[in-house]
Amino acid sequence: MSLLKRFNPYTLSDEVVDALATGRGEVLHDALAEIEANRTRRPAQHILLVAPRGFGKSFFLRMVQNALRDRPGIGFALLPEEQPNIVRPALFLSEIRRVLEGRTAAEVGVRRDLGPRAWEDACTALRAAIDERLGPDGLLVVGVENFDDLLRDVFADPAAGQQLRGLLTREDGRLMLLGTSTTAVDGDPAAPLYQAYAPFELRRWGEEDCLGFFDRIREREGRPLLEGAARARARAIAIFAGGSPRIATVLYEVLESRDAESAAAALDALVDELSDYYRARLKALSPRARAVLDTLLRQGEPRSQSEIAALMGASQADIAEPFRELLTSETLSGGASERPGARDSVYQVTDRLFAHFYRLRYFDPEGRQPRLERIADFLAGFFTAEEKQAEAEKLRSAGRMAEAAVYERLLAGPKHLVLPGGETPAARVAASEARLAAARRRGDREAELAALFDLGDALGDAARHTAAIETLRDALAMLGADGDPRRTLRALRWIGWSQGRMGEPAAAISTLREALSRAEAAGNRREQAAALRLLGWSQGQMGEHAAAIATLREALARAEALGARREQAAVLRLTGLSQGAMGEHAAAIATLHDAQARAEAAGDLLKQAEALCAIGWNQGQMGEHAAATATLREALARAEAAGDRREQAEASRFLLLFASRGGLGLPDAVDRLATLLGHKAEDENESEWPALYLDHALSLALPAGQGAAIGQLVLAHADRFTDLFMANRAAGAAAGRIMALVASQGRAAAYGAIAPLLQVLASSDPLAAPPPLLPHLAMALAEQAKDPPLLRDIADLLDRLAPQILATEIALLRARAIDLEHPDDPAALERSDPDIAAAIRRLRGTQEPEALFRRGKPKAAPKRRKKGG
Numbered sequence: 065m066s067l068l069k070r071f072n073p074y075t076l077s078d079e080v081v082d083a084l085a086t087g088r089g090e091v092l093h094d095a096l097a098e099i100e101a102n103r104t105r106r107p108a109q110h111i112l113l114v115a116p117r118g119f120g121k122s123f124f125l126r127m128v129q130n131a132l133r134d135r136p137g138i139g140f141a142l143l144p145e146e147q148p149n150i151v152r153p154a155l156f157l158s159e160i161r162r163v164l165e166g167r168t169a170a171e172v173g174v175r176r177d178l179g180p181r182a183w184e185d186a187c188t189a190l191r192a193a194i195d196e197r198l199g200p201d202g203l204l205v206v207g208v209e210n211f212d213d214l215l216r217d218v219f220a221d222p223a224a225g226q227q228l229r230g231l232l233t234r235e236d237g238r239l240m241l242l243g244t245s246t247t248a249v250d251g252d253p254a255a256p257l258y259q260a261y262a263p264f265e266l267r268r269w270g271e272e273d274c275l276g277f278f279d280r281i282r283e284r285e286g287r288p289l290l291e292g293a294a295r296a297r298a299r300a301i302a303i304f305a306g307g308s309p310r311i312a313t314v315l316y317e318v319l320e321s322r323d324a325e326s327a328a329a330a331l332d333a334l335v336d337e338l339s340d341y342y343r344a345r346l347k348a349l350s351p352r353a354r355a356v357l358d359t360l361l362r363q364g365e366p367r368s369q370s371e372i373a374a375l376m377g378a379s380q381a382d383i384a385e386p387f388r389e390l391l392t393s394e395t396l397s398g399g400a401s402e403r404p405g406a407r408d409s410v411y412q413v414t415d416r417l418f419a420h421f422y423r424l425r426y427f428d429p430e431g432r433q434p435r436l437e438r439i440a441d442f443l444a445g446f447f448t449a450e451e452k453q454a455e456a457e458k459l460r461s462a463g464r465m466a467e468a469a470v471y472e473r474l475l476a477g478p479k480h481l482v483l484p485g486g487e488t489p490a491a492r493v494a495a496s497e498a499r500l501a502a503a504r505r506r507g508d509r510e511a512e513l514a515a516l517f518d519l520g521d522a523l524g525d526a527a528r529h530t531a532a533i534e535t536l537r538d539a540l541a542m543l544g545a546d547g548d549p550r551r552t553l554r555a556l557r558w559i560g561w562s563q564g565r566m567g568e569p570a571a572a573i574s575t576l577r578e579a580l581s582r583a584e585a586a587g588n589r590r591e592q593a594a595a596l597r598l599l600g601w602s603q604g605q606m607g608e609h610a611a612a613i614a615t616l617r618e619a620l621a622r623a624e625a626l627g628a629r630r631e632q633a634a635v636l637r638l639t640g641l642s643q644g645a646m647g648e649h650a651a652a653i654a655t656l657h658d659a660q661a662r663a664e665a666a667g668d669l670l671k672q673a674e675a676l677c678a679i680g681w682n683q684g685q686m687g688e689h690a691a692a693t694a695t696l697r698e699a700l701a702r703a704e705a706a707g708d709r710r711e712q713a714e715a716s717r718f719l720l721l722f723a724s725r726g727g728l729g730l731p732d733a734v735d736r737l738a739t740l741l742g743h744k745a746e747d748e749n750e751s752e753w754p755a756l757y758l759d760h761a762l763s764l765a766l767p768a769g770q771g772a773a774i775g776q777l778v779l780a781h782a783d784r785f786t787d788l789f790m791a792n793r794a795a796g797a798a799a800g801r802i803m804a805l806v807a808s809q810g811r812a813a814a815y816g817a818i819a820p821l822l823q824v825l826a827s828s829d830p831l832a833a834p835p836p837l838l839p840h841l842a843m844a845l846a847e848q849a850k851d852p853p854l855l856r857d858i859a860d861l862l863d864r865l866a867p868q869i870l871a872t873e874i875a876l877l878r879a880r881a882i883d884l885e886h887p888d889d890p891a892a893l894e895r896s897d898p899d900i901a902a903a904i905r906r907l908r909g910t911q912e913p914e915a916l917f918r919r920g921k922p923k924a925a926p927k928r929r930k931k932g933g
Contacts, residue, residue, distance in 0.1 A: 073123040074145060078133070081126045084280050086309075087273035088120065091264055092127055095242070098262065099128075099138065102240050103203055107233045110241040110261035112211060114248055116394075116415060117341050118310030118334075119266045121244040125207040128242060132205065139164060139198045142207040147214065153224045156214070157186035157231075160206050160239075161193045183227050194238055204239050211243030232260050246341070268307025275302060277309070278316060292511040293448065294319065296499060296518070300445035306416035310334070315442075324443055324455070328435040335421045342421045349395070352386035357395065357413070361422050364707065365412035366398075367742065370780030372411075374738040379776050379824075434466045440707070444474050448514075449521065449554075469667035472630050473706060493522045513542055517551065520558060529562035536562075553583050553591040560598055569605040576602060590631075593622035597635050600642075609642040616642070633663035633671040640678055649682040656682070673702035673711045681718055689726025693719055713743035717757050724760035724797075733764035734773045741781050754781065755790040759797035766801050766817045775824030782836040795840035799848040811854050818845075819861055826865035838866070842873035852881035 073081065085092075095111060102108040113121055125142055132140045141163040149169070150156050162169070194204050208214065219225045232241060241261065248263055269277070278298050279289045290298050298319055305311040314334055318327040335342075346354060355376070360367055363375050369387055373380045390396040391411075395418075398409040413419040424438060436443065447455065456471035496519035503511035516539035523532035536555045543552060556579035563572035576599040583591035596619035603612035616639045623631040636659035643652035656679045663671035676699035684692035696719045703711035716736035723730040730736065740754045758778070765774045778785055785791060798818070805814040818841075825838045842862065849855050859877035862870045879901070 073126045074142075076126065078130050080284065081123070081130055083284055084277065085123075085127050086277040086280065087269050088124055088127060088266065091124070091266060092131065095128060095264060096131055099132070099203070099205055099240065103137065103201075106235050107237055108203070108240040110232055111243070111264050112248070112261045113242065113244045113264050113266065114246070115244075115266035116246055116308075117338055118308045118417065119268070120309040121266065122209060123309070124266065125209070125242065125244065128205070129207065137198060137202045139194070139202060139204045140207065141204060143209065144169075145209045147210075150214065150218055152182070153218055153227055154182035154186040156218060157183075157190045160204075161186075161190045164190075164193050164197055164204060187231060190239070198238075202238060206239060206241055208241060208243045210245070211241075212245040212247055214243075229260060269302075269305070269309055269312065270307070271299060271302040274305060274312045275299065277312065278319065281316065292503075292508065293514065296448075297322075297446050300442065303445060304416060304439075304442040306414065308415065308417060311417055318446075322447075322451075324436055324439070324446075327442065328439045331417070331420055331439060332424065332435070334417060335424055338417065339421065339425070342418055345395070345418070349393070350386060350389060352383070353389040353395075356383055356386045357390060357422075358426075360396070360411070361413065361419060362427070364709065365419070366410035368410050368780075370776070371738060371742055374741075374773065374777050374780070375735065377734065377770075377773055379772075380780070434470055436467050436470045440470055440474065443470070447471075447474075448518075449475060465665075465667040469630075469669070472666070472668060473670055493519065493526050493528070496522045509542075513539060513551075516542065517555070520555070524558060524562050524565075527565070529566045532562045533559050549582065549586045550588070550591075553579055553586070553588060553595075556582065557591065557594055557598065560595070560602070564598065564602050564605060567605075569602040572602040573599060573606075589622055589626055590628070593619050593626060593628065593631050593635075596622060597631070597638065600635070601638050604638065604642045604645065607645075609646050612642045613639055629662045629666035630668050630671060633659045633666060633668065633675065636662065637671070637675050637678060640675070640682075644678065644682045644685065649686045652682045653679050669702045669706035670708050670711060673699045673706060673708065673715070676702065677711060677715050677718065680715070680722070684718065684722035684725070689722045689728060692722040693726070693728060693730070696722070709739075709743050712739050713753060716740055717753055720757045720760040720764065724763050729768065730764045731768065733761050733768065734770050734777065737761040737765075737774060737777055741777060741784065751784075752787065752790070754784045755787050755794070758785065758790065758794040762794055762798040762821075763801040766798060766821065767805060769817065769820075771817055771819070771821030772824050775821045778836050779824060779827070785836050791837055791840045792844070795837060795844040796848070798841060799844035802845065803848050803850070806849075806851055806854065811851060811857075814851075815854060815857050818858065822858070822861055823865060826862065826870075838862075838870060839873055842870065842877060846873075846876050846880040849880070850884060852884045855881040855884070 076084075098109050098111060113124060115121055122145060129140045129142055132138050141160050143159060143163055147159065150159055194202055198204060215225075219228050231237065231239065243261070275290060275295065275298055278301075282289055301312060301315045301319065305315065311331075311334070314330045315327055317330070318324070346357075349357065356372060359372055359376050363372075367375075369383065370380050372387070373383050376383065387396075391398070394414050396411045397414040398411040413422075420438065428438070443452070452471045452475050456468045456475065459465075459468035459471070496515055500512060500515035500519055503515050516535055520532050520536035520539060523529070523535055536559050540547075540552060540555050543555075556575055560572045560575040560579060563569075563575060576595050580592060580595040580599065583589075583595055596615055600612045600616035600619060603609075603615055616635050619635045620632060620639070623635055636655055640652040640656035640659060643649075643655060656675045660672050660675035660679070663669075663675055676695055680692045680695035680699060683689075683695060696715050700712060700715040700719070703709075703715055716739040719730060720733065720736050722728075723733070737754060737758070740757060743753070761774060765771065785794075798821075802814045802818050805817055822838065822841070825836060825841075842858075845855065845858060855877045859874045859881070862874050862877070867874070
């Protein structure tokens, strides 16, 4: 049995405390220095140790107790962690004396109501005990857990608070308080203990602290130190623990048992233990801060402040104050975004157990979600691909489909999977590179080979496909011709997948044919089915859809022989995509419904979402826009439940497309654009999705009065909307919708729709970059509008907002208004600037305006993404 079973610092021996002490050396040194100084310093300097629950405050008190064990003239009285018997101030001093004198609680007689001199009598008795035990110059250090609770419950009365302050600040006092608290308690200058103590903080453990702690435990238990796969699993625990010693301690047992369900049960039990604490933390936040926190956890971490604001339908300024509250309270912590070119920091909940508590208590209070789902971010890094496959098969054979689906979704790879607190692809790459370097230093060939496979997988997940292919080829070379055939097949399949993702389907086909041939020679039916599926996908990428369908039928036969429903669903989805690409939409929809049904039987939410999304696309291509949007709503819901941001983006872009084409309303058009912006693109084509669908988002959002919200998104992600061709197209769509509003609801409604968008866009810093989209909107309105007063109103608005930056556009709008009012008056144009006049003549002839207004040469429209596995 591990020595961490029922871990309680108060019951650990001194030897074990010294052996396990981790990551607190600097704080211990500073605390001991204060204690030594207090031998002669009067009044004594007291210490309050401030840290969240689970950060090792109790253990630190034991460390101090041990360090003072052999120091003459200094005593340490460690009070019990729970103190329900201390109900009046004098009893606090009596309890200190009891512990100093070494008496048990049972030896203390019944305490009756204390008289008016109870405090003075208790002080006298305590000083006498200190003299007796430590001598006339002795110093007593008192360790008090949950000091903030003690102040609230016992010393809240001002008179009692002043009594305590008097004791702690006595010039002849020989008592030093070492308290612990989850929050600072003397921030108010009017508080009785204002500046009566020095605050010490316990920092979060780093990954190496956590790994060192595990190695110390293993040394005590006579086990070998962590190496290879065991160290990789330990690192996954360290990452998930987020610097919390308590979470790391609770999960240590899983290192040996590898029992994921026991890990989930342990975390749930820890949540039960700390629920009151976390509820108090929530209650301490303002309602606005709680709303921001809920949005972040509900929509998925990490996110930038601008993304959170957009999801809430607010501006960054609107949430600045509650966001600052979450940061200063350390509820949230931030870091650099991994999105290429992104400048905003992204944020997540600092305390990962707090996030676990919130999801458990408020998102799934009925416990409908599989327990393993709640720790999927932990499982993603803890188990290797082979172990996930084995766990999935074990659970499926036991009839536990929902739990098996968790592992199967993780096996699909974190290419699109984003889970709160989960390890990002870049972090996986860094961790794999570190493991590879360590294995090479040790000369551990097996660990090096395992690290190469992990690194190749991680690089593919991070869309670094060239590096992934090179790494996997190094692994194959190291394996040799007679190496493990399963590893060889898996490497070839991953290489073929990366080649396909790079847009090299011919190379992918060649690699996958080799993988298929080897799988057939080895009799590995599972790898045969997977290779055939990817081969059919690659053929579809090349436009060879008939050949793709034939290959996929072979893949389906292999998958059906295996009884692998998830694989069947994946194959059928690709078949439906090829049928749709051939214009056979009805047949495609039937195939895709079959794919969805098999994914549902397998309990695979992501595959259901993918199939439904493809059904919606085919319905839209058939002109059934209402049916398409309804289906895509289902797809979006399943993608959100699966935590898959890429499929959420896929469903979102098609919702924008078909709702716009069908003239349908889309109340969450801004949210859908935000989803596209939140998706980490895997290739150049996907990175263009926000700009590519901005025209549809604008045409849907403006009539719904969401111009300001969409403007905030554009402004916050200005670097994503720099493509001139797509900016012009989006501006044209917006102008067209404004003109439609003029016709249907009048000029006032049209101006009310466009003005908030213009105001937000014009609020950008002109020194940082030109206002995104604004020049294009002005040009498109001049081109399409036939309402001179509306053009003047817009020109006047821009003149108030950005008169210098948009001087040319303002002049054009006003000149165009005059031209529309006097179409047959040549003199009207002659009074305009020559460039403005030339542009208006081109508008009259419906020709393209000069580059002066287009501000760049349009590029060719991007190719539509080819769907793949």
